[in-house]
Amino acid sequence: MRAALRTPAGALSLAALLGFVVLALVAPLLWGSRAAQVDVSHLLEPGSAAHPLGTDALGRDNLARVLVATRDSLLLAVLATVVAAGIGIPFGALPSVLGRRGARAANALIDFSVAFPALLLAIFLAVVLGVGARAAVLAIGIASAPSFARLTQTLAASVGGSDYVAAARVVDVGRWRLLTRHVLPNIAEPLILNTTIAAGYALLAISGLSFLGLGTQPPDYDWGRLLDEALPRIYVTPEAVLGPVVAIVAAGLAFNTLGEALARGTARRPVRRPRAGAAPAAAISPSGTLLEVSGLTVSFDPVEVVRGVSLTVEPGEIVGIVGESGSGKSLTALAIAQLAPGSVGGAVTLWGRGVAELSRRELGTSVAMVFQDPGTSLNPALRIGRQLAEVLEVHAGAPRAEATAVALDRLRSVRIARPEARMAQHPHELSGGMRQRVMIAMGLMGEPDLIIADEPTSALDVTVQQQILRLLDGLSADSGAAVIFISHDMAVVAALCGRVLVMYAGRVVEELDAGALLAGAAHPYTRALVASVPDMAADRSQPLATIPGRPPEPGEVGDGCAFAPRCAFAGARCFVETPLLRELGARQRVACWFPQA
Amino acid sequence: MIETRELTVRFGPVVAVDRVSLVLPAGQVLGLVGESGSGKSTLARALVGLVPFAGRVLVRGEEWRSLPAARRRKVQMVFQDPFASLNPRMTVGAMVAEAARSWADVERLLELVGLDAGHALRLPRELSGGQRQRVAIARALAVRPEVLIADEITSALDVSVQAAILNLLREIQASLGLTVLFISHDLSLVRYVSDTAAVMYLGRIVEQGAVDAVVEHPRHPYTRALLDAVPSLAAPVIVEPAVLDAEPPDPGAPPPGCHFHPRCPVGPRVHPDRTVCEEADPWVGAPARPHCAACHFAA
Numbered sequence: 001m002r003a004a005l006r007t008p009a010g011a012l013s014l015a016a017l018l019g020f021v022v023l024a025l026v027a028p029l030l031w032g033s034r035a036a037q038v039d040v041s042h043l044l045e046p047g048s049a050a051h052p053l054g055t056d057a058l059g060r061d062n063l064a065r066v067l068v069a070t071r072d073s074l075l076l077a078v079l080a081t082v083v084a085a086g087i088g089i090p091f092g093a094l095p096s097v098l099g100r101r102g103a104r105a106a107n108a109l110i111d112f113s114v115a116f117p118a119l120l121l122a123i124f125l126a127v128v129l130g131v132g133a134r135a136a137v138l139a140i141g142i143a144s145a146p147s148f149a150r151l152t153q154t155l156a157a158s159v160g161g162s163d164y165v166a167a168a169r170v171v172d173v174g175r176w177r178l179l180t181r182h183v184l185p186n187i188a189e190p191l192i193l194n195t196t197i198a199a200g201y202a203l204l205a206i207s208g209l210s211f212l213g214l215g216t217q218p219p220d221y222d223w224g225r226l227l228d229e230a231l232p233r234i235y236v237t238p239e240a241v242l243g244p245v246v247a248i249v250a251a252g253l254a255f256n257t258l259g260e261a262l263a264r265g266t267a268r269r270p271v272r273r274p275r276a277g278a279a280p281a282a283a284i285s286p287s288g289t290l291l292e293v294s295g296l297t298v299s300f301d302p303v304e305v306v307r308g309v310s311l312t313v314e315p316g317e318i319v320g321i322v323g324e325s326g327s328g329k330s331l332t333a334l335a336i337a338q339l340a341p342g343s344v345g346g347a348v349t350l351w352g353r354g355v356a357e358l359s360r361r362e363l364g365t366s367v368a369m370v371f372q373d374p375g376t377s378l379n380p381a382l383r384i385g386r387q388l389a390e391v392l393e394v395h396a397g398a399p400r401a402e403a404t405a406v407a408l409d410r411l412r413s414v415r416i417a418r419p420e421a422r423m424a425q426h427p428h429e430l431s432g433g434m435r436q437r438v439m440i441a442m443g444l445m446g447e448p449d450l451i452i453a454d455e456p457t458s459a460l461d462v463t464v465q466q467q468i469l470r471l472l473d474g475l476s477a478d479s480g481a482a483v484i485f486i487s488h489d490m491a492v493v494a495a496l497c498g499r500v501l502v503m504y505a506g507r508v509v510e511e512l513d514a515g516a517l518l519a520g521a522a523h524p525y526t527r528a529l530v531a532s533v534p535d536m537a538a539d540r541s542q543p544l545a546t547i548p549g550r551p552p553e554p555g556e557v558g559d560g561c562a563f564a565p566r567c568a569f570a571g572a573r574c575f576v577e578t579p580l581l582r583e584l585g586a587r588q589r590v591a592c593w594f595p596q597a
Numbered sequence: 598m599i600e601t602r603e604l605t606v607r608f609g610p611v612v613a614v615d616r617v618s619l620v621l622p623a624g625q626v627l628g629l630v631g632e633s634g635s636g637k638s639t640l641a642r643a644l645v646g647l648v649p650f651a652g653r654v655l656v657r658g659e660e661w662r663s664l665p666a667a668r669r670r671k672v673q674m675v676f677q678d679p680f681a682s683l684n685p686r687m688t689v690g691a692m693v694a695e696a697a698r699s700w701a702d703v704e705r706l707l708e709l710v711g712l713d714a715g716h717a718l719r720l721p722r723e724l725s726g727g728q729r730q731r732v733a734i735a736r737a738l739a740v741r742p743e744v745l746i747a748d749e750i751t752s753a754l755d756v757s758v759q760a761a762i763l764n765l766l767r768e769i770q771a772s773l774g775l776t777v778l779f780i781s782h783d784l785s786l787v788r789y790v791s792d793t794a795a796v797m798y799l800g801r802i803v804e805q806g807a808v809d810a811v812v813e814h815p816r817h818p819y820t821r822a823l824l825d826a827v828p829s830l831a832a833p834v835i836v837e838p839a840v841l842d843a844e845p846p847d848p849g850a851p852p853p854g855c856h857f858h859p860r861c862p863v864g865p866r867v868h869p870d871r872t873v874c875e876e877a878d879p880w881v882g883a884p885a886r887p888h889c890a891a892c893h894f895a896a
Contacts, residue, residue, distance in 0.1 A: 162681060163676045163677075163678060163681040163682035164681065164682050164683050164684040164685075165684075166642075166647050166676070166682075167674070167676060167682045167683075167733065167736065168684070168695065169646075169647065170645045170646070170647065170670065170673060170674050170737075171670060171673070171695060171696035171736060171737070171739065171740050172666055172667075172669075172670040172696070172740070173695050173696075177695070181684070181687060181691075181695075182684050182687075185684075185686040185687075186684070186685065186686055324755040324756060324757060325726075325755055432633075461632035461633055461782065462632070462782060462783070462784075462823060462826040462827065462828075463632065463822055463823065463826045464632075465826065465828075466825075466826045466828075466835060466836060469835045470835050473835060488755065488756055489756075489828065490756070490830055491828035491829055491830045491833065492828050494828075494830050494833030495828055495833040495834055495835045496835060514833060515833065517830060517833075518830045518831060518833075528757070529756060529757060530830060532756060532757055532759070532760035533756060533759075533760075533830065534760075534763070534785050534786060534788075534789040535785050535827075535829050535830060535831060536784070536785050536788060536812065536824075536827060536829065537831070538785070538788075538789050540788075540789055543764040543767070543768075544760035544761075544763055544764055544789075545760060546757070546760045546761040546764065547757040547760075550725050550727065550728075550758070551755075551757075
């Protein structure tokens with residue numbers, strides 16, 4: 001919220017609002033007597049040096065009256081908002097703390113009350129409650145309460161469904177505590193935003209009622225009242241109307257802009273992704289090493305998260321990248337595909353050409369990405385067939401019929417049964433495993449040379465996982481596409497990949513044959529990781545091997561080996577000098593001063 | 598200690614948990630395995646009263662429904678995702694204190710789960726995933742439970758952290774003599790932690806027995822398929838699990854007869870003469886078969 005106030009709109013509207021508050025406090029003291037001074041010799045005068053906005057029917061200064069009316073106008077608006085929030089928020093929170101039956105009744109009542117048009121209800125109430133400022137405040141407050149109740153109800157329902165509320169229920173936390181400690185604090189922000197905006201509307205509504213003669217009654221006056229009094233003479237002395245109009249508009253804008261700025265500030269900012277250059281260049285010539293990455297860095301100013309990753313992938317090879325969360329493995333993959341947020345350094349070449357020079361189309365057809373959650377990477381509104389065919393229509397400009405035929409073929413190649421029927425279905429009609437196959441089929445539309453799969457099986461069940469692994473293996477063998485397979489699960493990586501890179505704190509710490517993971521790892525981290533995973537033969541009388549401590553945060557990594565503080569074999573050198581990847585035998589590289597054998 | 602009899606949970610037309618009868622012996626660990634959507638988390642939520650159910654739950658032989666709240670909460674639960682199960686606006690100490698008796702108790706509990714007392718003043722966002730899960734365990738232990746339900750408690754954690762949490766769970770279980778329902782999709786974890794095991798498929802228990810017996814001599818073809826699918830570093834090969842290449846069926850409209858028959862490698866798709874699988878529900882005679890296997894051809 002604080003960040004929102006530092007934006008120009010936020011700061012400006014906050015300053016304006018504070019100005020109004022100060023004005024409301026001091027204006028009656030400074031200009032109160034002037035506004036009340038009746039002067040029968042200057043009735044209904046136009047603007048002059050003495051009375052910039054003219055005088056009213058009793059000869060009182062219009063400008064002074066507009067300034068003094070700030071207090072009543074703001075006060076009434078705030079009071080009305082307090083009434084609305086005071087009724088609406090507790091009422092809206094009721095369903096989340098009542099029992100099943102009570103909640104249903106409360107929900108029905110809220111739904112029912114929201115159905116009334118608020119402004120009509122306000123006018124009706126103002127008439128019924130009697131004419132006057134108090135009645136107007138109550139009328140506006142009661143009429144706006146349902147929208148508060150509805151908002152609170154919706155927000156509280158989403159928080160009420162969260163695991164931490166469930167956990168609190170299980171340890172038998174009382175209803176009142178549940179509401180005050182678990183539900184309300186977690187919905188406070190949007191409620192405050194809404195209250196700010198509602199105050200703006202209340203100001204307009206109260207002014208409206210006063211203007212209609214239903215609100216503030218003489219001798220009291222607010223902006224709406226002043227407007228009402230000045231309006232009949234709008235063609236004679238327009239400046240008299242100008243005063244209250246400007247005041248209402250400015251105050252209303254201040255409330256609403258502040259609310260909007262707060263709302264924008266609390267909403268998450270989208271990550272800006274760097275755009276690939278679209279310069280047309282010579283076609284890719286597939287020969288030599290497929291992918292070469294050297295000194296790749298990804299940083300979120302000033303923290304470097306990927307700290308110099310180098311790797312090569314030969315055509316048709318399946319390379320695994322293993323690491324824990326925060327190791328930088330996913331960012332490395334995104335950086336290769338030119339999709340990484342943050343600033344990217346180092347060189348990535350595909351068939352010897354820098355990926356940054358490749359056009360979107362070239363990159364899109366030669367590199368395919370498969371993500372972890374197939375549920376969120378497919379467009380829920382489009383049919384499967386359309387989504388697949390679109391890839392080819394957009395990237396290769398293929399006619400629709402041809403693209404559809406290719407889509408059908410690709411669905412068959414990922415072993416989806418009855419592909420014709422599936423083409424007509426929407427993503428939600430498919431199971432998780434099926435959706436992941438569709439994602440892979442989508443990647444295959446452009447006949448890629450490289451498939452980057454980021455935890456593609458982690459969201460899937462074990463029986464389905466093996467099928468997806470088999471599928472990737474088969475596709476690579478059939479089409480000659482190379483695969484970079486990213487996972488936290490070493491057993492899965494070992495089963496699928498030929499070569500494995502182990503990442504820790506943004507660096508590759510070891511590179512070795514997948515078959516050597518169990519017995520041949522040299523880096524203490526790799527060895528510890530392997531030892532900590534129970535398998536079907538684990539000795540149940542012994543506790544599992546653990547790694548003490550936790551991985552460092554990206555900002556905490558300094559000189560020396562990032563794993564040294566957790567390492568049983570670390571010496572003095574490990575804390576000072578950063579170990580670089582060096583050869584250890586023909587097929588293994590390790591970044592460690594004391595590699596284990 | 599705790600026993601379910603034909604426990605059933607329905608969400609509209611979907612039967613999420615279908616007449617599950619399980620016994621958790623006091624002081625033992627029962628491992629519950631199944632794929633996502635099999636109903637194992639729903640079963641867990643029913644046991645702590647978060648989901649209404651039909652059928653019976655007996656705690657120490659007494660009807661769960663008639664127990665006072667103080668007795669009901671002796672059944673506690675640790676949730677899967679420690680990033681979702683802690684209130685982001687409450688300190689660790691305040692959260693544990695809600696369930697504990699005193700502040701001294703809070704410190705004792707934090708120590709028990711391997712955190713120091715200084716953590717009590719931290720907010721969840723200042724903790725790592727493993728530390729958060731320790732807090733969630735401390736909160737569950739604060740009401741001195743007799744039964745602890747651990748619902749996939751390591752699946753949101755990193756590999757190196759998983760081992761420490763499993764060790765902690767085993768230590769606490771042994772030292773406090775807790776009865777534990779350990780829910781996981783990973784058979785190798787279930788085998789490591791549990792004394793007995795139950796396998797769930799489409800809302801039903803299809804096999805149960807001593808964990809060694811289930812793992813070494815599985816009777817239900819689905820259990821065998823799950824066992825085949827456990828990846829292993831010692832034998833790193835892709836094993837096509839012994840299910841036919843068909844997706845799990847829709848729980849809203851389970852297949853007739855045996856729920857597993859469309860995917861079964863020993864069922865009617867492979868042996869056309871085994872029509873009994875399409876017609877008769879093997880769940881009916883299950884208690885009489887070895888491992889209570891819900892299979893007409895339980896080997």
